[in-house]
Amino acid sequence: MDGKTPDYELEDQLALSTPAQVRALGNPLRTTILGLLHERAASVTEISTAVGRPKSTVAHHVKVLTEAGMARVVRTRRVRAIDEAFYGRTAKMFYVSLDSSEAGNGETPTDFNDFEVAARESRPAYSEGQLWGFIRHARIDERQKKEFWRRMKALVEEFDTLPRRGDVVHGFAVGVYPIPDYPQLPRDTE
Template sequence: MSSNLALPDYPLDDLRVVTARTELAALSHPLRDTLLDLLLERAATVGELATAVGRPPSTVAYHVHVLLDAGLLRVVRTRRVRAIEERFYGRTARIFYIGQVPVDALGRMTSPVADAAAESAPAHHADTLRAILRHARIPRERAAEFWDRVFELTREFSALPRGGETTYGFVAGLYPTTYPSLPDPADAADEVGGTDGSGTREVS
């Protein structure tokens, strides 16, 4: 696990497994997803979040309260400005991991890979996109082990010190496919008998 977990600037749990319908519903809106992402950097007020996303404070306040009600956000500190008490909101966990999703809730959730594909289109056209796609026929257990390593890399990316002028996106996915694969060598040898390497059987 990465040792660089200084961000954000408030205490929070490392991982929260999300399974409740209220939690899943709260995570299913793209603006709420953006707000949660912003709060990985530091705690922020509704006004700061509204400025960041270019939306009216009333709209952002509504979505913040949805996340509060779902237990995904909390007030981490307050500050009195003149006669008004400002609230700073933070996440309740560094990572919200989607657990078992009820079948009837799947239709309301978007795929992070699909979202990233749409978001990365301008970078693709500008030739500034770094991406790779590979396929491997491996046992389910090895896939789970590999995903754990990717998950740790995601933690590291999320905790990088903020700086520069560009916000980068990072997406990772691991999923079963119907992609073709070569047969096992032993199976291939049994299938063709003895061959000369060209796929034709030798006749003695």
């Protein structure tokens, strides 16, 4: 491999604009599959071996991702008179972009939360003293929040494009969220 990650062409970003796409991304096995495909294209057999799940289960989840437009066949090879498909992601980064008419209709899964996934995944690292993280709170306006999010997104994109090496996969979680009931000092009158 020439260091290019992944080993096929794909878009930089894809807006997930339907509840079905968000639901597809909300499954932990499917997000794991997309993570594996960020490294290189893979067959259902290879993915099945990597995740330790039956090929039929992996094939189902790959089909869901394909139907949602997040995965596609990027190449095939002939194996004993059968064409084996290799799947890749359709974009380096997926982001949720539901319009306001869809967002409030109850179709978006309520359990779609990257921080919940990060909390579950990081528990063993915390127990072993290997979890590094920060949490900070600041009163900022909407413009500052959007600018900070843009910078965090660039950092995530940088993390996504790091050459794959080493023996351990590391997680990286970032976020900005409002806390309406967080204590605040009264505004300074001077």
